[in-house]
Amino acid sequence: xxxxxxxxxxxxxxxxxxxxxxxxxxxxxxxxxxxxxxxxxxxxxxxxxxxxxxxxxxxxxxxxxxxxxxxxxxxxxxxxxxxxxxxxxxxxxxxxxxxxxxxxxxxxxxxxxxxxxxxxxxxxxxxxxxxxxxxxxxxxxxxxxxxxxxxxxxxxxxxxxxxxxxxxxxxxxxxxxxxxxxxxxxxxxxxxxxxxxxxxxxxxxxxxxxxxxxxxxxxxxxxxxxxxxxxxxxxxxxxxxxxxxxxxxxxxxxxxxxxxxxxxxxxxxxxxxxxxxxxxxxxxxxxxxxxxxxxxxxx
Amino acid sequence: xxxxxxxxxxxxxxxxxxxxxxxxxxxxxxxxxxxxxxxxxxxxxxxxxxxxxxxxxxxxxxxxxxxxxxxxxxxxxxxxxxxxxxxxxxxxxxxxxxxxxxxxxxxxxxxxxxxxxxxxxxxxxxxxxxxxxxxxxxxxxxxxxxxxxxxxxxxxxxxxxxxxxxxxxxxxxxxxxxxxxxxxxxxxxxxxxxxxxxxxxxxxxxxxxxxxxxxxxxx
Ligand SMILES: Nc1ncnc2c1ncn2[C@@H]1O[C@H](COP(=O)(O)OP(=O)(O)OP(=O)(O)O)[C@@H](O)[C@H]1O
Ligand SMILES: [Mg+2]
Numbered sequence: 001x002x003x004x005x006x007x008x009x010x011x012x013x014x015x016x017x018x019x020x021x022x023x024x025x026x027x028x029x030x031x032x033x034x035x036x037x038x039x040x041x042x043x044x045x046x047x048x049x050x051x052x053x054x055x056x057x058x059x060x061x062x063x064x065x066x067x068x069x070x071x072x073x074x075x076x077x078x079x080x081x082x083x084x085x086x087x088x089x090x091x092x093x094x095x096x097x098x099x100x101x102x103x104x105x106x107x108x109x110x111x112x113x114x115x116x117x118x119x120x121x122x123x124x125x126x127x128x129x130x131x132x133x134x135x136x137x138x139x140x141x142x143x144x145x146x147x148x149x150x151x152x153x154x155x156x157x158x159x160x161x162x163x164x165x166x167x168x169x170x171x172x173x174x175x176x177x178x179x180x181x182x183x184x185x186x187x188x189x190x191x192x193x194x195x196x197x198x199x200x201x202x203x204x205x206x207x208x209x210x211x212x213x214x215x216x217x218x219x220x221x222x223x224x225x226x227x228x229x230x231x232x233x234x235x236x237x238x239x240x241x242x243x244x245x246x247x248x249x250x251x252x253x254x255x256x257x258x259x260x261x262x263x264x265x266x267x268x269x270x271x272x273x274x275x276x277x278x279x280x281x282x283x284x285x286x287x288x289x290x291x292x293x294x295x296x297x298x299x
Numbered sequence: 300x301x302x303x304x305x306x307x308x309x310x311x312x313x314x315x316x317x318x319x320x321x322x323x324x325x326x327x328x329x330x331x332x333x334x335x336x337x338x339x340x341x342x343x344x345x346x347x348x349x350x351x352x353x354x355x356x357x358x359x360x361x362x363x364x365x366x367x368x369x370x371x372x373x374x375x376x377x378x379x380x381x382x383x384x385x386x387x388x389x390x391x392x393x394x395x396x397x398x399x400x401x402x403x404x405x406x407x408x409x410x411x412x413x414x415x416x417x418x419x420x421x422x423x424x425x426x427x428x429x430x431x432x433x434x435x436x437x438x439x440x441x442x443x444x445x446x447x448x449x450x451x452x453x454x455x456x457x458x459x460x461x462x463x464x465x466x467x468x469x470x471x472x473x474x475x476x477x478x479x480x481x482x483x484x485x486x487x488x489x490x491x492x493x494x495x496x497x498x499x500x501x502x503x504x505x506x507x508x509x510x511x512x513x514x515x516x517x518x
Contacts (some may be wrong), residue, residue: 030453162398165398173385178348179347179378184327285422288389289422
């Protein structure tokens with residue numbers, strides 16, 4: 001496998017975490033333009049844990065996941081009363097606030113003669129975990145894909161549970177949910193928190209793979225893309241957002257002739273897909289129909 | 300025991316409900332009738348936490364439920380159906396019944412009694428309206444409610460279907476549960492309810508009670 005292919009695939013997998021986190025928020029009926037914030041938090045936490053403290057990767061991933069989740073819970077707790085447009089705006093503000101803060105935090109360090117640590121717009125350099133652990137690009141690809149598959153399996157299992165069914169109900173019709181005894185704000189909080197964890201985990205891997213991160217990487221466009229992936233891929237199954245990522249990064253980015261026009265091509269593609277598949281490629285109804293066919297279970 | 304005590308409701312100066320009191324004891328079967336726009340649905344919305352009354356109290360076993368969100372009512376066993384059927388369009392009928400973690404045997408029994416087996420794998424848009432209403436009633440019954448409010452569940456049913464539906468209700472609403480049903484059809488009322496509350500469209504509106512098929516008397 002060429003280096004280029006391996007690193008493109010790794011990017012697909014990394015962004016998939018972000019897309020899945022946007023998916024989890026959409027499931028409970030909220031639109032977040034701010035998932036990149038939790039991705040960034042995960043990235044900076046792992047950068048700090050590994051590059052400054054020499055912490056183990058497991059510890060770094062764990063702390064990033066927790067930090068992403070806590071930040072998302074904080075956001076959810078602050079704006080749980082808001083929903084719809086207001087939540088979308090609040091999430092956007094939150095992410096931009098974080099990015100602007102990261103631009104101002106300058107604690108440059110020198111470790112083993114290399115500059116590292118948070119250095120405002122210069123970013124966080126020399127996150128050398130993959131070099132120190134002799135990870136080739138393909139090794140890291142395998143690590144990322146295995147983690148992603150594990151997450152997908154978890155989500156697939158989760159999909160058919162009552163919890164997920166109720167979460168989707170909250171997202172569709174919160175009043176009906178309440179009439180069935182489902183408490184919407186709990187589901188919203190839980191899923192937004194969960195989305196933060198997923199984004200934080202992905203961000204952690206992103207930092208390790210890139211070895212250098214900077215606030216500009218976590219701008220609004222990243223969040224918009226994450227959202228668009230689920231919108232075109234469909235909200236019916238966790239595979240939806242992955243299809244979206246695959247189309248954008250896997251397909252459009254690898255067509256080099258398109259490189260300059262990728263944003264335009266992606267925008268156009270999103271528009272066309274949504275005209276043909278308003279509910280996304282894997283719409284909830286299509287997925288449920290499939291399920292009905294696969295197993296005609298007992299009531 | 301569930302009680303609506305001296306409920307009034309006005310929408311921006313328009314009085315819809317004026318001093319309505321209703322007590323529902325276990326086993327009660329009450330019909331709610333009244334012309335269009337007399338506030339039947341409004342009363343159900345208030346009794347299930349979907350609307351706040353302008354004044355008056357909602358009590359369950361003597362505890363006030365005023366200002367509580369609808370999910371608390373539902374968890375306390377106060378369930379409802381909606382006048383315009385409210386199902387998740389992306390779920391098959393089978394899956395509409397999965398929100399409740401109830402005994403599968405009970406679920407099977409309800410589905411069998413309501414003759415819904417044939418539509419289980421269909422989506423709501425593939426199912427005729429009267430059947431959708433029945434699905435909603437079954438969904439509400441899955442929770443084994445203490446107090447059940449049904450808002451015109453029989454709309455669109457033909458005579459034959461109507462008596463089957465009445466049988467289904469009397470068979471499946473638990474003997475300890477109270478049922479309040481909005482209904483226009485006297486024949487259904489006769490077999491199902493012991494008491495009829497009529498809302499009148501006068502302003503102020505008043506509730507009157509009487510025996511089924513009997514002229515409306517004083518409250
Ligand atoms: N949310 C609301 N805001 C303003 N007015 C309302 C609202 N809900 C109901 N009303 C008014 O209150 C009155 C009673 O409405 P309601 O739906 O309770 O009547 P109903 O007895 O259920 O009638 P129907 O037989 O048509 O179902 C109507 O005049 C209606 O226009
Ligand atoms: Mg009504």
